Amino acid sequence: MGTLEIDGLTKSYGSRKALRGTSFDVRSGEIFGFVGSNGAGKSTTMRIVLGVLMPDAGEVRWAGRPVDHALRRRIGYMPEERGLYPKMKVGEQLVYLARLHGLSKAESVASMERWTSTLGVDERREDEVQKLSLGNQQRVQLAAALVHDPEILVLDEPFSGLDPVAVDVMSGVLRERADAGVPVLFSSHQLELVEALCDRVGIIAAGAMDAVGTVEELRSIGNPQWVVDVPGTSDASTPAWVPDDVRVVGRSGSRITFEPRTPGSEQTVLRAALAQGDVTEFARVRRPLTELYRDVVRVDADRPTDPTTATEASA
Numbered sequence: 001m002g003t004l005e006i007d008g009l010t011k012s013y014g015s016r017k018a019l020r021g022t023s024f025d026v027r028s029g030e031i032f033g034f035v036g037s038n039g040a041g042k043s044t045t046m047r048i049v050l051g052v053l054m055p056d057a058g059e060v061r062w063a064g065r066p067v068d069h070a071l072r073r074r075i076g077y078m079p080e081e082r083g084l085y086p087k088m089k090v091g092e093q094l095v096y097l098a099r100l101h102g103l104s105k106a107e108s109v110a111s112m113e114r115w116t117s118t119l120g121v122d123e124r125r126e127d128e129v130q131k132l133s134l135g136n137q138q139r140v141q142l143a144a145a146l147v148h149d150p151e152i153l154v155l156d157e158p159f160s161g162l163d164p165v166a167v168d169v170m171s172g173v174l175r176e177r178a179d180a181g182v183p184v185l186f187s188s189h190q191l192e193l194v195e196a197l198c199d200r201v202g203i204i205a206a207g208a209m210d211a212v213g214t215v216e217e218l219r220s221i222g223n224p225q226w227v228v229d230v231p232g233t234s235d236a237s238t239p240a241w242v243p244d245d246v247r248v249v250g251r252s253g254s255r256i257t258f259e260p261r262t263p264g265s266e267q268t269v270l271r272a273a274l275a276q277g278d279v280t281e282f283a284r285v286r287r288p289l290t291e292l293y294r295d296v297v298r299v300d301a302d303r304p305t306d307p308t309t310a311t312e313a314s315a
């Protein structure tokens with residue numbers, strides 16, 4: 001049990017700066033969703049955690065200790081480029097990988113059987129990997145990351161290309177591993193899935209973390225939005241009764257979405273709305289991660305680059 005700390009990583013490929021001081025941590029028992037646009041630096045970060053790449057500066061620690069070769073053997077990794085031997089049989093390959101990580105023959109076979117069953121590829125154990133569909137190859141790839149019972153999981157886009165049933169199976173496995181105390185770090189572009197599955201989310205842009213926190217904490221960055229509905233009121237884009245200290249950002253019939261310009265001005269709106277008639281809805285909008293992500297990335301694009309700062313939304 002412990003925390004995986006990614007601390008101040010920088011990395012350049014020639015003149016291209018891929019990471020500019022990336023820092024965040026993944027705690028024991030949590031699923032951490034790592035999101036960001038193409039080329040933002042997710043795979044580079046994960047490769048450094050695994051020791052496949054060396055950073056120019058910065059450090060990765062597990063339970064307070066720098067991650068060394070021995071510790072890396074206890075990480076389960078799913079690389080973006082995948083890494084199975086296409087001509088090797090599924091079962092043999094998983095046993096081989098477990099043996100490489102130091103499990104006995106009997107332990108390796110038992111683990112292979114467990115994970116192929118859990119992931120629904122037990123009937124394919126005798127097949128060459130290349131004969132499986134891409135989705136089933138991905139299930140085997142996850143089995144390969146899990147077969148040595150790792151203490152940490154680092155998965156690069158494990159959900160890409162999976163059908164909905166496979167997504168459910170994989171989500172269940174990640175949750176079960178996290179519940180067993182494993183920190184689970186995975187990257188994804190499927191933000192709805194990340195929102196549903198993750199305990200915390202980190203948004204990376206241009207090699208630096210822009211925001212880290214629970215989805216609820218990310219909602220507190222930027223302007224909160226509220227919705228108010230007074231049926232029967234005028235359908236002007238901004239009705240005259242709406243006070244000036246809010247900004248109307250959307251309207252659908254009598255239902256208005258707005259952002260307070262000053263703290264508490266949503267209450268002024270409520271009072272003004274009640275003066276118009278019956279208020280059938282007044283609530284803070286729970287914006288989906290997809291929108292929060294766009295806001296964070298848009299603000300980042302508008303701002304002069306200061307790669308050393310990240311918004312830490314977590315308490």
Ligand SMILES: Nc1ncnc2c1ncn2[C@@H]1O[C@H](COP(=O)(O)OP(=O)(O)OP(=O)(O)O)[C@@H](O)[C@H]1O
Pocket residue numbers: 013016017018036037038039040041042043044045080
């Ligand atoms: N081997 C390499 N040689 C040169 N540049 C690289 C190499 N690997 C990555 N890069 C560059 O580093 C930056 C970060 O890439 P990285 O693959 O880490 O991003 P990513 O967030 O994983 O992207 P994606 O979502 O597309 O997988 C990009 O600008 C990429 O072009």
